[in-house]
Amino acid sequence: MDADTLELSRRRFLVGSATAAGGLMIGLHLPFAGEALAAELPPEVNAWVVVKPDDSVIVRIARSEMGQGTLTGLAQLVAEELECDWSKVSTEYPTPGQNLARGRVWGNFSTGGSRGIRESHEYVRKGGATARMLLLQAAADAWGVPVAECSAANSVITHAGTGRKTTFGKVASAAARLTPPANVALKDPKTWKIAGKAVKRLDTIDKLSGKQVYGADIRLPGMLNAAIRDCPVFGGKPRSFDAAKVLSMPGVKAVLRVGDSAVAVVAQNWWQAKTALDALPIDWDEGAHAQVSSATIARQLEEGLEAQQALVGNQVGDARAALASASKRVEAVYSYPYQNHATMEPMNATALYTADRCEVWTPTQNGEAALAVTADASGLPAARCDVHKMHLGGGFGRRGAVHDWVRQAVLIARQMPGTPVKLLWSREEDMLHGRYHPITQARLVGGFDAAGNLNALHIRISGQSILAGVAPQNLQGGRDPVTFQGLSASGDGEIGYTIPHLLVDHAMRNPHVPPGFWRGVNHNQNAIYLECFIDELADAAGQDPLAFRRKIMGRHPKHLAVLEAAADKAGWGKPAPAGVFRGLAQHKGFGSYTAAVAEVSVSAQGKLKIHRIVAATDPGHAVNPGQIAAQVEGSFVYGLSACLYGECTVAKGRIEQQNFDTYPMMRIDEMPEVETIVMPSGGFWGGVGEPTIAVAAPAVLNAIFAATGKRVRSLPLKNVDLRRA
Amino acid sequence: MPKLNINGRVVDVDADDKTPLLWALREQAGLTGTKYGCGIAQCGACTVHIDGAPVRSCAMPIGALRADQKIVTIEGLSPDASHPVQKAWLALDVPQCGYCQAGMIMAAAALLKSKPRPTDADIDAGMTNICRCGTYNRVRAAIHLAADGGVARQG
Numbered sequence: 070m071d072a073d074t075l076e077l078s079r080r081r082f083l084v085g086s087a088t089a090a091g092g093l094m095i096g097l098h099l100p101f102a103g104e105a106l107a108a109e110l111p112p113e114v115n116a117w118v119v120v121k122p123d124d125s126v127i128v129r130i131a132r133s134e135m136g137q138g139t140l141t142g143l144a145q146l147v148a149e150e151l152e153c154d155w156s157k158v159s160t161e162y163p164t165p166g167q168n169l170a171r172g173r174v175w176g177n178f179s180t181g182g183s184r185g186i187r188e189s190h191e192y193v194r195k196g197g198a199t200a201r202m203l204l205l206q207a208a209a210d211a212w213g214v215p216v217a218e219c220s221a222a223n224s225v226i227t228h229a230g231t232g233r234k235t236t237f238g239k240v241a242s243a244a245a246r247l248t249p250p251a252n253v254a255l256k257d258p259k260t261w262k263i264a265g266k267a268v269k270r271l272d273t274i275d276k277l278s279g280k281q282v283y284g285a286d287i288r289l290p291g292m293l294n295a296a297i298r299d300c301p302v303f304g305g306k307p308r309s310f311d312a313a314k315v316l317s318m319p320g321v322k323a324v325l326r327v328g329d330s331a332v333a334v335v336a337q338n339w340w341q342a343k344t345a346l347d348a349l350p351i352d353w354d355e356g357a358h359a360q361v362s363s364a365t366i367a368r369q370l371e372e373g374l375e376a377q378q379a380l381v382g383n384q385v386g387d388a389r390a391a392l393a394s395a396s397k398r399v400e401a402v403y404s405y406p407y408q409n410h411a412t413m414e415p416m417n418a419t420a421l422y423t424a425d426r427c428e429v430w431t432p433t434q435n436g437e438a439a440l441a442v443t444a445d446a447s448g449l450p451a452a453r454c455d456v457h458k459m460h461l462g463g464g465f466g467r468r469g470a471v472h473d474w475v476r477q478a479v480l481i482a483r484q485m486p487g488t489p490v491k492l493l494w495s496r497e498e499d500m501l502h503g504r505y506h507p508i509t510q511a512r513l514v515g516g517f518d519a520a521g522n523l524n525a526l527h528i529r530i531s532g533q534s535i536l537a538g539v540a541p542q543n544l545q546g547g548r549d550p551v552t553f554q555g556l557s558a559s560g561d562g563e564i565g566y567t568i569p570h571l572l573v574d575h576a577m578r579n580p581h582v583p584p585g586f587w588r589g590v591n592h593n594q595n596a597i598y599l600e601c602f603i604d605e606l607a608d609a610a611g612q613d614p615l616a617f618r619r620k621i622m623g624r625h626p627k628h629l630a631v632l633e634a635a636a637d638k639a640g641w642g643k644p645a646p647a648g649v650f651r652g653l654a655q656h657k658g659f660g661s662y663t664a665a666v667a668e669v670s671v672s673a674q675g676k677l678k679i680h681r682i683v684a685a686t687d688p689g690h691a692v693n694p695g696q697i698a699a700q701v702e703g704s705f706v707y708g709l710s711a712c713l714y715g716e717c718t719v720a721k722g723r724i725e726q727q728n729f730d731t732y733p734m735m736r737i738d739e740m741p742e743v744e745t746i747v748m749p750s751g752g753f754w755g756g757v758g759e760p761t762i763a764v765a766a767p768a769v770l771n772a773i774f775a776a777t778g779k780r781v782r783s784l785p786l787k788n789v790d791l792r793r794a
Numbered sequence: 795m796p797k798l799n800i801n802g803r804v805v806d807v808d809a810d811d812k813t814p815l816l817w818a819l820r821e822q823a824g825l826t827g828t829k830y831g832c833g834i835a836q837c838g839a840c841t842v843h844i845d846g847a848p849v850r851s852c853a854m855p856i857g858a859l860r861a862d863q864k865i866v867t868i869e870g871l872s873p874d875a876s877h878p879v880q881k882a883w884l885a886l887d888v889p890q891c892g893y894c895q896a897g898m899i900m901a902a903a904a905l906l907k908s909k910p911r912p913t914d915a916d917i918d919a920g921m922t923n924i925c926r927c928g929t930y931n932r933v934r935a936a937i938h939l940a941a942d943g944g945v946a947r948q949g
């Protein structure tokens with residue numbers, strides 16, 4: 070990296086910091102200008118750590134903050150190794166353009182799959198440790214003493230022999246000029262003082278006063294606003310539209326075709342743009358899928374349940390033969406619907422295109438992927454583009470893999486060079502153009518031997534592959550390994566049961582509705598299929614669900630440990646309050662072990678009340694137990710909203726639910742108490758943001774069975790009559 | 795040109811009478827703390843106070859408002875995030891993504907004004923805002939904390 074690039078990077082950081090402090094109006098910065106500012110920049114000790122003369126520390130965060138607390142957790146890890154004063158830590162995002170220019174010094178920006186901390190903990194800790202060693206060396210050099218005699222604590226450096234002290238801020242400039250050491254040792258997590266503690270989030274205060282700037286809040290000088298309508302039928306496109314009908318409406322500046330399939334109105338402000346778009350006559354060519362419905366999709370999946378051909382995900386022994394000769398067979402078919410992420414902040418991006426540069430401001434879970442889309446849509450090399458990451462008003466996977474809204478914003482801006490344009494989707498657009506939780510069904514067949522032991526299990530999944538829709542280049546010989554999450558032989562989603570003959574296979578059936586990674590991904594339905602069916606098998610065997618599981622979990626002690634912890638705290642096996650019934654579930658996802666016990670009651674009228682959830686999680690290392698508890702609680706809201714209400718149906722090729730009146734979600738009056746057990750067993754790094762969602766629905770569904778004798782095998786519950794038969 | 799009394803200031807709003815208050819706040823007054831979530835008064839992200847009562851501003855046309863009706867947004871709730879609800883929210887680290895939280899805080903502040911010691915049932919009835927991250931239990935705890943004056947005592 071040359072010096073000019075570094076200086077450019079530093080100037081851009083300054084702009085970023087000024088933005089954070091300066092409120093809503095974000096100044097346009099001019100690349101390659103502003104030389105005078107460079108001298109005022111605080112020293113960058115290394116890529117991860119900036120120390121100002123007043124000892125305040127800025128930690129650079131590459132992953133995105135969308136509520137899950139990763140920003141605070143990553144800062145804790147850097148600060149732990151840096152030995153700085155936590156009360157003086159703030160954070161900033163480097164841009165993906167800076168990452169590109171500096172040889173990806175901050176690594177991967179992708180924030181999905183609960184990987185934010187577990188994939189980067191080692192190099193961010195090394196970043197903090199390296200910065201500490203540079204600061205120590207600078208102090209030792211100034212004092213003319215061996216660095217080994219100096220130590221750092223709370224942003225103060227002390228020389229053991231003389232008791233001399235200095236602070237990080239005083240030696241930061243000198244430290245920045247030193248060559249970093251090749252090797253750095255990391256602390257034993259047992260000695261952590263900042264990491265591992267339930268410190269408060271760093272990003273709360275501005276969220277209490279309206280000061281936090283989300284992508285939807287950006288205002289740039291001279292900016293116009295765009296509202297967009299993509300063809301409501303996936304795969305369709307506008308045949309024509311009558312721009313003249315709306316061009317004279319207040320504020321309207323332009324009516325534009327966007328890509329193949331969408332039309333946008335650009336106006337002075339967004340409400341004007343939306344009003345004009347609603348009045349714009351558009352004649353749609355609805356394409357090849359205009360007759361697809363939920364019923365036709367269901368038939369497509371039902372065929373897959375019986376198909377001879379299937380892709381194998383996990384195989385032990387010979388399940389087909391063992392089932393054929395089983396003393397007793399149990400069989401059930403489950404299904405799981407399409408669901409929208411429904412982030413509270415609809416998709417949005419602001420783009421400024423000029424002949425030689427394109428910049429985007431957007432909430433994204435993957436700044437580098439957003440940059441790639443910006444470059445592709447603008448026709449400019451990535452080095453002449455950049456993406457300014459904004460805090461996300463929810464992500465849940467929608468803002469990670471496919472940056473369709475960024476592409477649209479750039480395609481609009483290209484038609485209005487020199488004018489920044491903010492594209493904001495209406496809620497209706499957001500509901501109709503999601504990247505939906507994939508739709509699947511599953512047929513499960515279990516077989517007992519003559520002694521009454523579970524001897525064989527076949528799980529046939531039929532339905533949609535996320536990778537086939539999002540990243541077909543990542544399929545493995547046509548097989549989507551992500552489909553088998555939580556049912557795998559080993560790894561991040563290892564199944565927690567030992568069954569002598571096991572077959573998990575997938576008949577891939579891909580309807581035209583675009584799928585996406587949806588918080589929890591395929592664990593969500595796979596855990597329902599497996600954990601509810603295991604309960605059915607326990608019932609068929611006349612055994613308690615916990616006792617039945619224990620017998621087949623002997624080789625899965627970590628899976629069992631969280632289940633036992635949740636069961637114990639919930640009082641499993643002891644009488645529940647009158648009218649209250651319990652269900653349990655366990656699952657491993659994203660490298661973490663989770664379990665839950667739900668307590669529910671069902672009234673004579675069939676009304677469900679979820680009273681209490683006890684949840685246990687073993688993420689290996691717990692960087693911030695307070696935030697883990699928040700993620701576990703939130704996982705029940707997300708997972709139970711899906712279980713109770715989440716369903717996007719298809720009619721005439723399009724999604725029917727257009728807003729929260731027809732796509733409801735859990736509110737505070739339905740929220741159970743959640744008791745969280747965080748039990749990190751060490752030795753591995755598991756994710757936190759998603760794993761618990763998998764156990765939310767099956768624990769509740771199993772409790773509903775205990776309460777009513779009804780097995781719910783098709784979600785959501787709003788469609789199910791829970792009155793006792 | 796409609797006049798609106800926003801956070802104690804009467805301002806002229808250069809927008810059509812049918813423009814929802816939400817968009818007049820965000821685009822004419824430059825107050826973007828009030829959020830757009832659904833546009834049909836379902837989610838509550840746009841909650842403001844009008845004469846002390848919680849109102850979903852996305853469904854309130856500015857033509858229906860008079861200049862003597864006092865509109866308070868999250869920016870006007872307190873000058874420095876010192877309202878008891880904001881202090882309780884900070885004490886319990888309530889927000890996750892935070893997008894719904896301005897609406898939550900405005901709804902909670904209005905609830906506490908009408909019911910200074912709300913029961914859980916009062917909170918269930920008064921707090922119908924949607925949060926996708928799942929902050930509900932901390933929202934409930936923070937409302938009780940603010941009602942108890944717990945934050946002030948701690949301070």
